[in-house]
Amino acid sequence: MLASHSLDLTxxxxxxxxxxxxxxxxxxxxxxxxxxxxxxxNVTAHAVWRRLEKPARVSDICESLRRDFEVxxxxxxxxxxxxxxxxxxxxxxxxxxxxx
Amino acid sequence: MRKxxxxxxxxxxxxxxxxxxxxxxxxxxxxxxxxxxxxxxxGLGRYLIRAGREIRLTRPEDASDDELRAWLLGPALATLLxxxxxxxxxxxxxxxxxxxxxxxxxxxxxxxxxxxxxxxxGYAVASDDVLAISRGPSGMPQAGAxxxxxxxxxxxxxxxxxxHGEHYGRGLLGEKRVLHMQPGPVRLMALQSIYALEDSxxxxxxxxxxxxxxxxxxxxxxxxxxxxxxxxxxCFECTFALAATVASQVTVYRxxxxxxxxxMATLLDLxxxxxxxxxxxxxxxAFRER
Numbered sequence: 001m002l003a004s005h006s007l008d009l010t011x012x013x014x015x016x017x018x019x020x021x022x023x024x025x026x027x028x029x030x031x032x033x034x035x036x037x038x039x040x041x042n043v044t045a046h047a048v049w050r051r052l053e054k055p056a057r058v059s060d061i062c063e064s065l066r067r068d069f070e071v072x073x074x075x076x077x078x079x080x081x082x083x084x085x086x087x088x089x090x091x092x093x094x095x096x097x098x099x100x
Numbered sequence: 101m102r103k104x105x106x107x108x109x110x111x112x113x114x115x116x117x118x119x120x121x122x123x124x125x126x127x128x129x130x131x132x133x134x135x136x137x138x139x140x141x142x143g144l145g146r147y148l149i150r151a152g153r154e155i156r157l158t159r160p161e162d163a164s165d166d167e168l169r170a171w172l173l174g175p176a177l178a179t180l181l182x183x184x185x186x187x188x189x190x191x192x193x194x195x196x197x198x199x200x201x202x203x204x205x206x207x208x209x210x211x212x213x214x215x216x217x218x219x220x221x222g223y224a225v226a227s228d229d230v231l232a233i234s235r236g237p238s239g240m241p242q243a244g245a246x247x248x249x250x251x252x253x254x255x256x257x258x259x260x261x262x263x264h265g266e267h268y269g270r271g272l273l274g275e276k277r278v279l280h281m282q283p284g285p286v287r288l289m290a291l292q293s294i295y296a297l298e299d300s301x302x303x304x305x306x307x308x309x310x311x312x313x314x315x316x317x318x319x320x321x322x323x324x325x326x327x328x329x330x331x332x333x334x335c336f337e338c339t340f341a342l343a344a345t346v347a348s349q350v351t352v353y354r355x356x357x358x359x360x361x362x363x364m365a366t367l368l369d370l371x372x373x374x375x376x377x378x379x380x381x382x383x384x385x386a387f388r389e390r
Contacts, residue, residue: 020337020340020341022340022341022343022345023344023345024313024314024317024344024347024348024349025313025348027313027314028107029314029317029340029344029347031336031337032338033336033337038317038340040313040314040317082191
């Protein structure tokens with residue numbers, strides 16, 4: 001399932017409820033019992049995922065990531081949006097629409 | 101019903117056997133009216149597993165002891181371990197330098213055969229079929245020694261020079277015979293490594309390949325004993341978390357080897373060499389941390 005949302009710096013996202021997460025070294029394994037599927041998030045995706053426990057804007061996520069990792073602004077934005085699009089596609093995060 | 105006093109103190113698990121007139125007419129598993137988890141095997145017996153501490157078996161007098169034992173040490177034990185929050189791995193294992201080395205793979209992959217050949221070289225068999233894995237006091241995965249009897253096909257027995265394997269089975273045992281090995285130590289051991297057996301015709305005499313944590317998790321999840329019971333018991337999240345711990349703390353390898361019994365000595369040499377050469381590798385990082 002592909003996400004229909006087009007993400008930009010102002011998009012706000014949050015983790016989807018009902019996921020079970022287990023540490024897998026520096027990665028993280030996510031179990032979605034309802035779907036009968038599991039996922040392994042690599043270090044980059046894990047870093048993004050951790051920042052979505054509460055609703056966060058893409059710009060805030062990028063700013064937080066750049067505090068912890070040596071990455072330039074353009075690369076960070078590009079990688080973050082790519083990760084978020086994948087997480088959206090798998091239903092691991094959801095977009096919070098304005099006003100909701 | 102007969103109760104035996106344990107030689108090492110209060111038993112960890114009670115196994116209570118009761119004789120009845122008839123066996124179940126159909127297979128069934130799931131929660132019973134009494135709150136225990138029930139496994140009924142048509143024509144054999146009924147197991148009630150309760151609270152990770154008790155297995156109550158009801159059987160007719162003439163039911164096959166070996167078949168009953170296979171269900172007890174297989175699905176019934178796996179259920180009990182799920183109830184305890186432990187991970188029942190469908191594996192055969194040996195003891196190497198006081199640590200546990202496990203072999204996983206589908207039925208007929210050769211797990212028991214490799215362990216039986218290793219036993220001939222002096223390694224104690226830690227378990228066959230179900231290996232109990234739990235978290236130790238430090239959080240590291242540990243394995244509990246289980247049954248030291250291995251189940252082998254006739255060609256494996258012949259290659260071992262042990263044609264005296266007991267029982268010509270059916271049902272869960274299939275065509276396998278049971279070979280009773282020298283029991284290993286009755287204790288918990290650190291889980292050193294896991295080898296996933298894979299057939300390969302283009303790997304020479306054999307090849308050992310370390311896998312990533314993500315692939316290790318898949319291998320472990322694919323080899324959980326009776327995962328459907330964990331779902332029925334509502335404890336699959338716990339099982340999943342422990343599987344992730346094992347995948348991140350224990351080194352998991354693919355063991356590629358030609359599917360033949362004639363070159364087993366070379367394969368065992370490869371394994372023994374690998375056990376003394378394996379080194380941890382540093383993880384790769386996507387971003388460089390400050």
